[in-house]
Amino acid sequence: MEQQQVIWYDGELVPWSSAQTHITSYGLMLGIGFFEAFRCFETKDGPALFRVDDHLRRLHESGHTYLRTFPYSSEQLKAACKEVVRANGLSECYLRVLVFLGEGANPATTPFRTAVIATTAGPYVNEPDANGFHAKISNVQRPAPSALPFTAKATGQYLNASLALIDALAGGYDSAILLNQSGHVVDGYIHNIFAVRRGVLRTPPVSSGALAGITRDTVLRVAEELDIPVEVEDILPAELYNADEVFLTGTQAGIMPIASVDRRKVGDGKPGAVARALSAAVDDVVHGRTQAHADWLEPV
Numbered sequence: 001m002e003q004q005q006v007i008w009y010d011g012e013l014v015p016w017s018s019a020q021t022h023i024t025s026y027g028l029m030l031g032i033g034f035f036e037a038f039r040c041f042e043t044k045d046g047p048a049l050f051r052v053d054d055h056l057r058r059l060h061e062s063g064h065t066y067l068r069t070f071p072y073s074s075e076q077l078k079a080a081c082k083e084v085v086r087a088n089g090l091s092e093c094y095l096r097v098l099v100f101l102g103e104g105a106n107p108a109t110t111p112f113r114t115a116v117i118a119t120t121a122g123p124y125v126n127e128p129d130a131n132g133f134h135a136k137i138s139n140v141q142r143p144a145p146s147a148l149p150f151t152a153k154a155t156g157q158y159l160n161a162s163l164a165l166i167d168a169l170a171g172g173y174d175s176a177i178l179l180n181q182s183g184h185v186v187d188g189y190i191h192n193i194f195a196v197r198r199g200v201l202r203t204p205p206v207s208s209g210a211l212a213g214i215t216r217d218t219v220l221r222v223a224e225e226l227d228i229p230v231e232v233e234d235i236l237p238a239e240l241y242n243a244d245e246v247f248l249t250g251t252q253a254g255i256m257p258i259a260s261v262d263r264r265k266v267g268d269g270k271p272g273a274v275a276r277a278l279s280a281a282v283d284d285v286v287h288g289r290t291q292a293h294a295d296w297l298e299p300v
């Protein structure tokens, strides 16, 4: 992660190295925190935040799901994002809004702290080879929604993802795909998942336990515009083995082809035509080269 000059922290811009929290913070001890990650893209009208309103709505919905209220509204956080991009002199960047529990007497009453962090690159990238990731269907399942509500983006939930990833890496793979307790495919460890079979684009429903990813939604909307048939339905592991294409999506990864699943080559093992067409179309949208989704771009 490349260090920048300033971070927005609890209402003010502070030098990067001063954005600290006490070691006893409940955000560290108990993993109680919520976050969003999204991108700022260069457009012909200058830098623009991509789908920032959707990300900030999801942040507040995550808090609501966990019976928590945050100190700053979406409007305040949006203004903070713009301030951080400008103050660091960035054009294209990766932004994270983190709301976590600080130090205090009791995790039910301790106030949240809020940071907006801009970097030029995202964390957690495992470099795939040129053709894409080699993924393992993990033995680590997504927890039942009654145990952890996966529609929320909460920091502690990522222990489950981390376990699946570390296990996949130890087995010589470079990414993990997770199933739910019914044996249906849910997602990648920090990505949504899509399969293409005979020209039809398929992705599991949110009811499978998948996060309602903003990139997932962008891909679904752009696919419709490209006249690619779409089905949002449960997917079984063997469908991935026999798909023509499988790819992961996320703010961090974009559209990331999977070359193999459990050592079965997917299609011809190379990025497929549907993934490539969608990548090109989404790239035009995020850089404002088409008017189709101008409302998704918020000028900084």
Ligand code: PMP
Pocket (backbone or CB within 6 Å): 037, 153, 187, 188, 189, 190, 191, 192, 210, 211, 212, 213, 214, 215, 216, 249, 250, 251, 252
């Ligand atoms: N699923 C999970 C579990 C994730 O952590 C992420 C990353 N936020 C995604 C999907 C992708 O979501 P988005 O496209 O909104 O970044």
